[in-house]
Amino acid sequence: MKVTITDQCMGDRNCNNLCPDVFQYDEDTLKSKVKLKKIPDQYKALVKQAAAECGAEAIIIEEKS
Numbered sequence: 468m469k470v471t472i473t474d475q476c477m478g479d480r481n482c483n484n485l486c487p488d489v490f491q492y493d494e495d496t497l498k499s500k501v502k503l504k505k506i507p508d509q510y511k512a513l514v515k516q517a518a519a520e521c522g523a524e525a526i527i528i529e530e531k532s
């Protein structure tokens with residue numbers, strides 16, 4: 468699983484609070500970014516939850532990579 472965050476991110480940090488091992492807030496861009504190139508299995512459920520909860524629909528999940 469690969470995850471990216473688009474420019475639509477509104478920086479409310481919900482994903483960071485939900486899964487800080489995967490999502491990191493960038494103080495320079497005021498948006499969140501993804502810390503890991505490939506998402507380990509133990510974080511996949513949380514990443515899916517973060518994507519579902521993201522009000523900006525900015526979290527994009529690619530299952531096959």
Ligand code: SF4
Pocket residue numbers: 472475476477478479480481482483498499517520521522523524525526
């Ligand atoms: S939950 Fe969505 S809008 Fe909020 S910081 Fe994360 S990617 Fe950005």
